[in-house]
Amino acid sequence: MIEIPLIVPDIRDSDISQCADVLKSGMLVYGAVGKELESTLTDHFGAPSLLMSNGTCTLHSALSALGIGPGDEVIVPAFSYVATANVVEQLGATSVFVDISLKSFNIDPDRIEEKITSNTKAIIPVHEFGHPADMSKVNELGRKYGLSIIEDAACAMGASYRGKLVGTLGDFGSFSFHPRKAMTSGEGGLLVVNDQTYLDKLIALRNHGWSNTGECIAPGFNYRLTDIQSSLLAGQFCRMPNDISRRRSIAKKYKTNIKGFNCALPDEPGESSHSWQSFHILMDDNLKRNTMIKQLSEYGIQTTYGAQCIPAMIYYKDKYGLDEINEFPNAWKAYQNGIVIPMYSGLTNEEVNFIISTFNSVSENL
Numbered sequence: 269m270i271e272i273p274l275i276v277p278d279i280r281d282s283d284i285s286q287c288a289d290v291l292k293s294g295m296l297v298y299g300a301v302g303k304e305l306e307s308t309l310t311d312h313f314g315a316p317s318l319l320m321s322n323g324t325c326t327l328h329s330a331l332s333a334l335g336i337g338p339g340d341e342v343i344v345p346a347f348s349y350v351a352t353a354n355v356v357e358q359l360g361a362t363s364v365f366v367d368i369s370l371k372s373f374n375i376d377p378d379r380i381e382e383k384i385t386s387n388t389k390a391i392i393p394v395h396e397f398g399h400p401a402d403m404s405k406v407n408e409l410g411r412k413y414g415l416s417i418i419e420d421a422a423c424a425m426g427a428s429y430r431g432k433l434v435g436t437l438g439d440f441g442s443f444s445f446h447p448r449k450a451m452t453s454g455e456g457g458l459l460v461v462n463d464q465t466y467l468d469k470l471i472a473l474r475n476h477g478w479s480n481t482g483e484c485i486a487p488g489f490n491y492r493l494t495d496i497q498s499s500l501l502a503g504q505f506c507r508m509p510n511d512i513s514r515r516r517s518i519a520k521k522y523k524t525n526i527k528g529f530n531c532a533l534p535d536e537p538g539e540s541s542h543s544w545q546s547f548h549i550l551m552d553d554n555l556k557r558n559t560m561i562k563q564l565s566e567y568g569i570q571t572t573y574g575a576q577c578i579p580a581m582i583y584y585k586d587k588y589g590l591d592e593i594n595e596f597p598n599a600w601k602a603y604q605n606g607i608v609i610p611m612y613s614g615l616t617n618e619e620v621n622f623i624i625s626t627f628n629s630v631s632e633n634l
């Protein structure tokens with residue numbers, strides 16, 4: 269029986285040997301290895317780039333640096349991983365949900381303005397599954413209403429929007445190095461600080477509030493990434509262009525050959541470029557989606573749903589009492605009917621063909 273997981277991290281012997289060097293050196297926390305990687309990433313993004321413990325504390329520290337708290341509203345897409353809204357809640361602020369587009373699975377830019385009030389402080393567009401959000405419209409609203417823009421690019425390392433890397437388009441760009449993402453250190457994150465007025469504060473927040481001059485200027489966190497983790501990332505970062513081009517060719521095979529008896533395949537982002545962290549298919553019905561996940565697993569193919577309709581999660585339902593089915597029909601539909609299938613550069617052509625033929629035969633008989 270073939271066993272094909274959703275994702276297999278691309279960690280090679282060379283990465284493991286870098287990691288072993290750190291372990292042998294005895295210098296385990298954030299240090300020379302992390303700083304060197306940060307300087308590579310800072311060059312790549314053209315803006316100061318801070319490694320952090322994960323792709324949630326990057327969002328949390330960006331919102332904290334902005335001073336967001338009780339009484340403030342932050343606009344988030346109704347369909348994302350829950351972390352996008354959880355950080356808003358942790359600061360005592362209010363999450364304001366906006367429905368998504370079913371073409372991109374990203375926030376629908378035409379539905380944002382109606383949700384802006386005098387309390388709105390920020391928008392967190394998510395580049396879901398590696399598909400760049402419509403940043404020109406989001407940024408235009410940011411300028412018009414004086415809002416901060418935090419890109420949740422957790423899934424979108426390597427994607428670009430109209431020729432610019434995602435993560436460099438808002439005031440901050442947040443990335444995750446969780447194993448489900450394109451490169452991984454187990455846990456890990458990166459915050460690209462495009463608005464440098466917040467840089468010193470963010471450096472301090474990451475490290476208990478200690479400033480570069482050795483003073484404690486804020487009640488900070490400990491959001492440092494260890495050098496053990498950073499050592500795994502440098503090689504993966506170098507291989508990223510190849511990794512993405514392999515994902516792109518797998519996505520093309522999926523798009524050409526999956527017949528879609530009961531489903532819609534993901535859209536290409538037009539003038540932008542998708543990093544294909546996930547290949548997300550929308551089925552026409554929730555029962556068929558669930559049956560599909562179950563039956564594919566019987567063939568040894570791991571699949572799952574794509575992301576949550578956040579207003580429908582218990583905490584959010586209790587707090588906000590929103591009618592997710594009518595207020596966020598697209599987010600609800602994506603949560604109910606979406607399925608992600610295996611996507612990683614190590615998939616062989618045989619495996620890709622097996623996934624395609626199995627998907628087609630199972631979906632034809634649903």
Ligand SMILES: *Cc1c(COP(=O)(O)O)cnc(C)c1O
Binds near residue numbers: 348420
């Ligand atoms: C994975 C993910 C996060 C959280 O990243 P972690 O590193 O797991 O904390 C946040 N937002 C989105 C959209 C994600 O996909």
